[in-house]
Amino acid sequence: RKEVEQDPGPFNVPEGATVAFNCTYSNSASQSFFWYRQDCRKEPKLLMSVYSSGNEDGRFTAQLNRASQYISLLIRDSKLSDSATYLCVVNPQGDSGAGSYQLTFGKGTKLSVIP
């Protein structure tokens, strides 16, 4: 099983649609989780951290299910500017110990929002 697995897409959705991405991770001891956004030929940018209780930032909602070892990202009312690749990122070790900086990236899910 890959360490961090995502559906590569592409997801093609109309403006205003709601779209959800899932990501699974293999290491049950993982402690920190993030969603990054990467535009074409640009660097990844932190979109949001994912907390156990779930968290929301405007149109974006992130959820963590530790029992099933998956993370989700929900985007409501999609905008054209949301078109990008969304990277699921996991820290297998948490915030301490050897390798605590070893963030593991998924390959990303490509989203295209269509007018």
Added chain:
Amino acid sequence: ETGVTQTPRHLVMGMTNKKSLKCEQHLGHNAMYWYKQSAKKPLELMFVYSLEERVENNSVPSRFSPECPNSSHLFLHLHTLQPEDSALYLCASSPWTGTNYGYTFGSGTRLTVV
């Protein structure tokens, strides 16, 4: 300037050349990283520096040589590269090596080895 700055943005080099990639962060962070991003592959961690000390070398070939003269600057020295080394090389920084903060990435250097 703010954030993480990488130069050059693009680099084409022959297999016998020697070149260096430069990264500078203006965020007051103490940890810096080199990542490699190849087509259709996830980002691969290459090196980690914490307070100018290398704390991780992810089995990277010796033709890649990092240097961190201070906590704001990071270099990646390249020599006798192979065509398969063509990729986007990303520098990142974080407040400390603990990753609950997330990373700030530079724009990357797109390297082509011919």
